[in-house]
Amino acid sequence: MRYVSTRGQAPVLDFEGVTLTGLASDGGLYLPQEWPQFSREEIAALRGLPYSELAVRIMAPFVGESLTEAELRDLCQRAYGNFSHAATTPLVQLDEQHWLLELFHGPTLAFKDVALQLLGLFFETFLDKRERPLTIIGATSGDTGSAAIHAVAGRENAQIFMLHPEGRVSEIQRRQMTTVSAANVHNIAIAGSFDDAQAMVKRMFADEVLTATLDIGAVNSINWARLMAQVVYYFYAALQLGAPDRKVSFSVPTGNFGDVFAGYVAAHMGLPVERLIVATNKNDILARAIRDGDYSVGESHATITPSMDIQVSSNFERLLFEANGRDAAALAAQMDEFASSKTLPLESVQREAIAAMFSAERATPEETLAAMRWAHESCGEVIDPHTAVGLHAARALATDAAVPVVTLATAHPAKFPDAVKQAIGIEAALPARVGDLFALEERFETLPADYDAVRDYISAKATR
Ligand SMILES: Cc1ncc(COP(=O)(O)O)c(C=O)c1O
Numbered sequence: 296m297r298y299v300s301t302r303g304q305a306p307v308l309d310f311e312g313v314t315l316t317g318l319a320s321d322g323g324l325y326l327p328q329e330w331p332q333f334s335r336e337e338i339a340a341l342r343g344l345p346y347s348e349l350a351v352r353i354m355a356p357f358v359g360e361s362l363t364e365a366e367l368r369d370l371c372q373r374a375y376g377n378f379s380h381a382a383t384t385p386l387v388q389l390d391e392q393h394w395l396l397e398l399f400h401g402p403t404l405a406f407k408d409v410a411l412q413l414l415g416l417f418f419e420t421f422l423d424k425r426e427r428p429l430t431i432i433g434a435t436s437g438d439t440g441s442a443a444i445h446a447v448a449g450r451e452n453a454q455i456f457m458l459h460p461e462g463r464v465s466e467i468q469r470r471q472m473t474t475v476s477a478a479n480v481h482n483i484a485i486a487g488s489f490d491d492a493q494a495m496v497k498r499m500f501a502d503e504v505l506t507a508t509l510d511i512g513a514v515n516s517i518n519w520a521r522l523m524a525q526v527v528y529y530f531y532a533a534l535q536l537g538a539p540d541r542k543v544s545f546s547v548p549t550g551n552f553g554d555v556f557a558g559y560v561a562a563h564m565g566l567p568v569e570r571l572i573v574a575t576n577k578n579d580i581l582a583r584a585i586r587d588g589d590y591s592v593g594e595s596h597a598t599i600t601p602s603m604d605i606q607v608s609s610n611f612e613r614l615l616f617e618a619n620g621r622d623a624a625a626l627a628a629q630m631d632e633f634a635s636s637k638t639l640p641l642e643s644v645q646r647e648a649i650a651a652m653f654s655a656e657r658a659t660p661e662e663t664l665a666a667m668r669w670a671h672e673s674c675g676e677v678i679d680p681h682t683a684v685g686l687h688a689a690r691a692l693a694t695d696a697a698v699p700v701v702t703l704a705t706a707h708p709a710k711f712p713d714a715v716k717q718a719i720g721i722e723a724a725l726p727a728r729v730g731d732l733f734a735l736e737e738r739f740e741t742l743p744a745d746y747d748a749v750r751d752y753i754s755a756k757a758t759r
């Protein structure tokens with residue numbers, strides 16, 4: 296399999312290349328040259344496979360010759376062996392139409408583990424052949440950070456610098472990152488928003504001073520391998536609900552658009568998906584883009600769903616590229632204009648292509664809390680507020696009772712105890728496997744939202 300950049304000016308790479316490269320050198324994002332196709336018969340034959348074997352079958356065409364099938368199988372078994380539920384991502388029924396796909400049974404209690412446990416192993420495998428360490432630089436609104444740190448901590452050929460917005464992640468999320476004592480882990484609190492942090496990270500990939508001496512890699516969903524691993528659970532859920540003989544819709548709490556884009560990929564591989572519902576909080580740039588064709592950056596709001604407090608949504612670029620017929624030159628011009636004006640009016644062809652598969656809904660804090668209450672009172676489920684944004688959207692937009700709607704449960708409720716308490720009056724207990732986060736010492740540096748300050752800090756601290 297070969298991978299091309301959405302902006303058309305970066306080298307074409309194989310799977311190992313895109314995994315280690317992260318962001319393309321022209322500022323674009325890598326995508327497979329074509330979507331692997333699974334026929335109805337091939338999809339039907341996947342029914343009943345254990346999660347890790349399904350992962351091998353779905354990912355093998357993307358991995359191509361970078362790994363043998365036996366190597367991929369070994370990595371999947373090791374990655375998903377770290378999950379606390381035997382089904383890896385169990386499906387829970389809420390009522391006759393609604394389901395939750397629990398993606399939070401990994402080591403750091405959010406859906407990020409599904410991809411990052413595997414990405415850590417891909418790094419280990421591919422870096423074995425390299426001389427210089429990989430310097431991973433990432434931005435997090437709370438969950439990617441801890442999942443990436445747990446996937447990379449202590450690995451020999453990699454070091455990680457993780458930027459989070461100071462005071463804008465939950466205390467548990469922060470402690471999950473800052474209490475990791477491995478010498479190759481560096482946490483940086485930025486006095487700014489997640490968008491400030493993400494913009495700095497992307498700029499570092501194009502910084503010739505930094506890249507002259509450091510091999511920079513990505514753990515955010517700009518890295519194709521992240522999305523590839525997330526495609527698997529769309530198949531896993533849909534197969535249990537009758538695919539390929541029955542269509543399924545998915546409602547996805549959305550911020551950086553990686554998770555829901557993985558659903559788009561599954562649909563393009565042949566999985567019968569009815570609708571993909573993009574559920575946002577008050578930071579509703581994606582809802583505005585999908586409904587009104589207006590992708591314009593607004594003010595960044597702090598909400599009870601901090602992991603989704605995102606304005607510039609990295610993976611929307613991948614969708615815009617697909618929706619304009621993969622015209623890289625046109626997309627590059629559109630993204631250049633967006634970088635300076637912070638607004639991007641969608642072309643009519645893009646609006647139509649997106650409307651064919653995506654719907655969007657925004658949840659207010661009251662609606663989010665109400666969805667948490669409904670899940671608890673009517674279905675006996677304690678859910679986190681991000682999942683609740685998805686559930687609100689699922690219930691608001693599901694019209695055809697014959698189509699099951701799966702809401703992705705993206706985080707464990709104990710990561711957001713304040714919102715859980717506010718909604719249903721329950722103290723959500725952290726599972727014992729995360730350890731006593733409050734007894735461990737925290738280690739992080741606080742820096743201003745200033746590019747040079749952050750770049751110089753990383754440059755000084757990094758091992759070469
Ligand atoms: C708990 C949670 N839910 C949803 C999201 C949104 O996912 P995505 O960025 O893939 O759209 C995030 C962060 O990305 C998250 O941490």
Ligand SMILES: N[C@@H](CCOP(=O)(O)O)C(=O)O
Nearest residue numbers: 435436437438439515516551
């Ligand atoms: N919500 C995310 C933000 C980063 O998203 P990513 O999927 O691109 O890594 C987080 O928890 O950090």
